[in-house]
Amino acid sequence: MKKLLKMKSTLIHFLSVFLLIGCNQKEVLIKPNILLILTDDQGWGDLSFHGNKLVETPHIDALAKESIVFDRFYVSPVCAPTRASMLTGRYHIATGTTWVTHRMEVMREEEVTIAELLKPHGYVSGLFGKWHQGKQFPHDPIGQGFDEFFGFAEGHLNNYFDTKLTHNFEEVKTEGFLPDVLTDKAIEFMEKQDLFFAMLSFNTPHSPFQVPDAYFDKYKSKGLDEKDACVYGMVENIDDNVGRLMHYLKQSGKIDNTIVIFMTDNGPNGIRYNGGMKGKKADLDEGGVRVPFFIKIPGYGNQVIKPWGGHIDILPTLAAILSIEIPGNLVIHGKSLFPLIKGVAGNWEDRYFFTHHVHLKFDTIPGAVRNQEYLLTLKNKQKALYNLLLDPSQKNNILETEPDIANELEKLYLDWLNEMTKKGVDPPLIQVGHPNVPTVELPASDGKRSGNVLYKGEMGWANDWFINFKKPEDKVFWEIETVENARYDVFVQMANDSPFKMEIFGQEKSFIYETDQLHQAKLIPNRDRVPRTEVEEMEWPMLSVGEISFEKGKTSLEISFLGEQFENIGVKGVVLRKLK
Incomplete structure (x- = not known):
């Protein structure tokens, strides 16, 4: 395209x-700035x-x-x-x-x-x-x-x-x-x-x-x-x-x-x-x-x-x-x-406007469909129909008095949702290997977790990081598509209160990074007017942990910690810097 x-x-x-x-009827060049x-x-x-x-x-x-x-x-x-x-x-x-x-x-x-x-x-x-x-x-x-x-x-x-x-x-x-x-x-x-x-x-x-x-x-x-x-x-x-x-x-x-x-x-x-x-x-x-x-x-x-x-x-x-x-x-x-x-619209034909909202997981609801006159909202065990021309503040649910209209609108919404999801709803993979892109960042919010691992801010909004590594089975990983073979320096943004041994796994190969040095993330002061609900901004240490080669195709980059005891490990993300 x-x-x-x-x-x-x-x-x-x-x-x-x-x-x-x-x-x-003023003449204006058809290529204005925007x-x-x-x-x-x-x-x-x-x-x-x-x-x-x-x-x-x-x-x-x-x-x-x-x-x-x-x-x-x-x-x-x-x-x-x-x-x-x-x-x-x-x-x-x-x-x-x-x-x-x-x-x-x-x-x-x-x-x-x-x-x-x-x-x-x-x-x-x-x-x-x-x-x-x-x-x-x-x-x-x-x-x-x-x-x-x-x-x-x-x-x-x-x-x-x-x-x-x-x-x-x-x-x-x-x-x-x-x-x-x-x-x-x-x-x-x-x-x-x-x-x-x-x-x-x-x-x-x-x-x-x-x-x-x-x-x-x-x-x-x-x-x-x-x-x-x-x-x-x-x-x-x-x-x-x-x-x-x-x-x-x-x-x-x-x-x-x-x-x-x-x-x-x-x-x-x-x-x-x-x-x-x-x-x-x-x-x-x-x-x-x-x-x-x-x-x-x-x-x-x-x-x-x-x-x-x-x-x-x-x-x-x-x-x-x-x-x-x-x-x-x-x-x-x-x-x-x-x-x-x-x-010059003449008899402008009314249309339907469709809305879909996700909270954590994709579902058919919440959803809505509206036109110039009606609004149907579909929520968890709740359905409501409003006449927006007579009731713009949505105070009167007319679902019981106008069931045929509600049923017609709901069918339109479900047909629309089916059409919109024909390609699926799975997010595209992170791509590496583009020749003119020197750095690829893999933040925690773009990754996945297994075992005991949590997000510091619970929801995993932007700028969050991984915590609560308890045992070697606790892992974080990023799903990747390599468009051209490429080799990268691997840096992990992380903090630790005790020595650790980290395993980095990718392309069916793994390597170990081990250190007894301690690394602390430094709080960057903010100017908040009210207490925040998102995580604080931190300055994260960047640990150079080795090199990795990606071959064309789909793979994942995985991090876990070996041993029996971990002390307050936090992982903000991974940064890949391309090697020539």
């Missing part, structure tokens, strides 16, 4: 093609534009007043699924992304992203901030079409001040508050490019709850508790950075030829103002999946679109605006919203 897209570039002309758009701003865990109600009397978001409000506003825009209940659908125009389950950790967030490499669709048409694409679709190439941003990546691949970072990020394949140290740093880098990128797709994926207001004093103190003085004061402070900081972005575009003159999108990835990460909607992040209900979506297009003024749109519609909508043909063998689940924007 990706080769097909590259071949298509020879078929696309670059003559001066113009498109008449806007009420004033700036897509995506925030993390910011709900529909976390904007003063949507009636929140506490938070102040004047810059986002101003953008909304210059944009096409979708009154009902839907995403997934959590972040990685939303990103997969947004990037591909396809429901996330079909892309391989089903959840947020343990590699269930990884999108298959054959999926075609917006960046890959745009590349044959002269666009240079940059991603700044959170990726959350896979850490290792080719599941990372570079492997999925982005020319530049400055950010982090995991679901979240442990600290937002002076943190370490990834720049393409290199680790870099940053200074300052992370959203400010990401905005700086996005502006630098846009300055350098003649034709760009810039995706600025903010990490806030996702936990850990950290924000500069001025923002926190402002909202604390309004009587909010520490968490909400921090969340609203993070949101206002996002707003200030949106203001900086818009100032740059206007000052540079690029605003007249740049599409700007602002959206969020799921409902709010807590109970707070959300326009009276039921639910929050990780819920199927309106409050969990309805988010702000504003798109500013050169030549178009402000309008409000009432028919619903969703994350699966972004890719086909951009393709339609840019007059880019989507290859016929690329199955897109979304629909271009451009006819609605142009006001």
